[in-house]
Amino acid sequence: MLTSKQKKYLRAASHNIQPIFQVGKAGVNENMTTQINEALEKRELIKVSILQNCFEDNHTVANEIVEATDAHIVQVIGNTIILYKESEENKEIDLP
Known part of the structure; x- marks a missing residue:
């Protein structure tokens, strides 16, 4: 489970990312x-x-994706879902 501090960090990091799935x-x-x-x-x-x-x-869709991928929901804002999952091989993000 992500803390609020970690979610805030990830929201800031995701600001410039474009959606890659629809x-x-x-x-x-x-x-x-x-x-x-x-x-x-x-x-x-x-x-x-x-x-x-x-x-x-939107929250139902986010929960379906999370159940299938074991990811964490960072935020559901409007029609956009931000997801985070720690990589096993390509670790780049260090959470606070």
Whole structure:
């Protein structure tokens, strides 16, 4: 679980990151979670964009991704989810 200080640090670090995944009307599927997990291993911190045609609630989508990838939700703001997962091989971010 991330502390509020760690979340604040990660929010600041994610400011310049562009979303690399989009969740549409099909919702979250197994292929998408596999790709998100691989991206988290490479980058540790990613953004996921939720499109307007997605019928699920943003927090529901975030929780589905977290359950499938064991990542941490840094923030759900608008239609963007910020996710963090500590990398086993490509550790770059040192949390306070």
